[in-house]
Amino acid sequence: QLQASGGGLVQAGGSLRLSCVASGRPYDWSSMSWFRQAPGKEREFVASVSQSGRGIRYADSVKGRFTISRDNAKNTAYLQMNSLAPDDAAVYYCAASYIWESSRTSVNDYAYWGQGTQVTVSS
Secondary structure (H helix, E strand, C coil), rough: CCCECCEEEECCCEECCCCCCCCCHHCCCCEEEEEECCCCCCHHHHEEEEECCCEECCCCCCCCCCCCEEEEEHHHEEEEEECHHHHHEEEEEEEEECCCCCCCHHHHHHEEEEECEEEEEEC
């Protein structure tokens, strides 16, 4: 139900935009979010956006560099990633939930996941 894309190889300081296309009606997905998982690490929250787009939350590590948005007409959420650093390298997953709360940053808060897209940052 969720299809993530847009990953790739980028030099440190560069940018990438990830996309997550969701099936179903956009109003079904109150929250669309991005998580990431680096090798040997747990999956961690990156950003989330409410259905209206007015509710947004970022992990401290990406504030000021990443921007999450969504286009309900296209059933798509985006993650614009700027000033990428080697520490940002990971598999990025999109997730969706019927519930929006800015505090929902745990993997256990999301029942629907995309397949992941690899982001590699060279130093």
